[in-house]
Amino acid sequence: MTTPTREQLSQVLNRIRDPKSGRGVVEAGLIQGLVVKDGRVGFMIEVAADVAPLYEAVRAACEKAARAVRGVEAVTAVLTAEGSGGAPRPARASAGLRKEVLPERGTHAQALPGVGAIVAVASGKGGVGKSTVAVNLALALTRLGKRVGLMDADIYGPSVPHLLGLSGRPRSADGKMLEPMERYGLKAMSIGFLIDRDAPAVWRGPVATGALHQLLTQVSWGDLDVLVIDMPPGTGDIHLSLAQRVALTGAIIVSTPQDIALLDARKGIAMFRKVEVPVLGVIENMSLYVCPNCGHEAHLFGHGGARKAAAELETEFLGEIPLHLSIREGSDDGAPVVAAHPAGAEARAFIAIAERVAAQIDAGVASRPPPRIVIV
Ligand code: ADP
Numbered sequence: 001m002t003t004p005t006r007e008q009l010s011q012v013l014n015r016i017r018d019p020k021s022g023r024g025v026v027e028a029g030l031i032q033g034l035v036v037k038d039g040r041v042g043f044m045i046e047v048a049a050d051v052a053p054l055y056e057a058v059r060a061a062c063e064k065a066a067r068a069v070r071g072v073e074a075v076t077a078v079l080t081a082e083g084s085g086g087a088p089r090p091a092r093a094s095a096g097l098r099k100e101v102l103p104e105r106g107t108h109a110q111a112l113p114g115v116g117a118i119v120a121v122a123s124g125k126g127g128v129g130k131s132t133v134a135v136n137l138a139l140a141l142t143r144l145g146k147r148v149g150l151m152d153a154d155i156y157g158p159s160v161p162h163l164l165g166l167s168g169r170p171r172s173a174d175g176k177m178l179e180p181m182e183r184y185g186l187k188a189m190s191i192g193f194l195i196d197r198d199a200p201a202v203w204r205g206p207v208a209t210g211a212l213h214q215l216l217t218q219v220s221w222g223d224l225d226v227l228v229i230d231m232p233p234g235t236g237d238i239h240l241s242l243a244q245r246v247a248l249t250g251a252i253i254v255s256t257p258q259d260i261a262l263l264d265a266r267k268g269i270a271m272f273r274k275v276e277v278p279v280l281g282v283i284e285n286m287s288l289y290v291c292p293n294c295g296h297e298a299h300l301f302g303h304g305g306a307r308k309a310a311a312e313l314e315t316e317f318l319g320e321i322p323l324h325l326s327i328r329e330g331s332d333d334g335a336p337v338v339a340a341h342p343a344g345a346e347a348r349a350f351i352a353i354a355e356r357v358a359a360q361i362d363a364g365v366a367s368r369p370p371p372r373i374v375i376v
Contacts, residue, residue, distance in 0.1 A: 165334020
């Protein structure tokens with residue numbers, strides 16, 4: 001089936017009226033970032049923050065209209081609040097958030113129905129093994145008997161499908177909620193299942209965060225004890241917006257032992273604290289190298305830096321993961337080490353960390369009042 005053009009979509013969308021101006025939504029300039037690619041359509045509806053709730057119905061109508069177009073298989077329509085009803089808080093302004101007005105944490109941070117704890121796995125910079133740790137940690141939690149979901153929030157470089165050896169498209173029973181994919185007893189969702197490899201790069205800033213938020217809240221996770229979120233690397237708008245929109249139980253920072261990575265890890269910790277997300281602790285990855293031939297142990301990138309940094313920053317040191325070929329191979333083969341060799345030393349390292357994380361969750365790290373669920 002042929003994919004409709006952007007112009008065709010624009011025409012169809014323009015039949016929906018902007019309740020304020022009475023004009024078509026395209027003409028009224030509400031539709032931004034319209035992307036049409038291989039039967040998939042994405043756009044955002046940008047409205048002033050104070051009227052955003054009124055426009056949920058418009059968003060839903062646009063989504064429905066776009067979906068009804070021949071050749072359209074999936075639609076991601078995101079409502080984005082532009083402008084400000086009041087002065088932005090200085091903390092947000094300095095954190096680099098532009099444009100988007102985010103709900104205050106604690107008042108609007110949204111819980112996910114049926115999901116017990118939401119844990120973000122983050123890193124100050126890319127390449128430290130964050131995704132590898134997130135996937136194996138999620139699997140380790142399943143081995144402790146937890147019901148676990150894994151959300152790939154790395155919208156610019158989704159790697160969870162590859163790491164879990166998953167492909168294909170998630171199903172939707174009702175055309176609204178997506179069924180998560182499943183592998184190794186883990187439920188998983190990734191923007192990588194929905195968008196072509198080059199498409200995520202099209203989305204920037206508010207569109208990216210909006211799409212991610214929508215994806216997170218429109219998955220039928222079912223009952224989960226823990227949802228692990230593999231965050232994008234670094235500290236940016238997406239992190240802040242997610243932290244403010246979704247009721248995160250806590251964040252885990254992955255770092256390698258080098259000073260430079262640790263410096264970035266500190267930034268990550270500072271960012272989560274600023275938005276009042278408890279930091280559950282730090283994991284040192286690629287900590288110890290054990291030569292597979294002779295068993296010789298070497299600390300290629302130094303050692304103990306993350307433990308020291310965790311102590312200084314008054315957060316828990318959750319453990320260390322060795323640098324090991326089986327970990328990389330497992331990732332490449334879509335068979336993470338915890339699933340492929342659960343009794344091995346590397347898997348045991350992940351399971352020990354999972355026990356510490358589970359203990360913190362069970363002890364109720366987030367012993368703050370439950371967030372209010374707001375449906376606009
Ligand atoms: P990030 O998510 O931080 O960008 P990845 O998880 O994609 O990092 O890991 C980067 C690379 O390092 C991948 O090739 C991965 O297989 C490898 N890797 C990560 N952790 C380890 C480890 N402990 N031992 C060996 N290889 C690792």
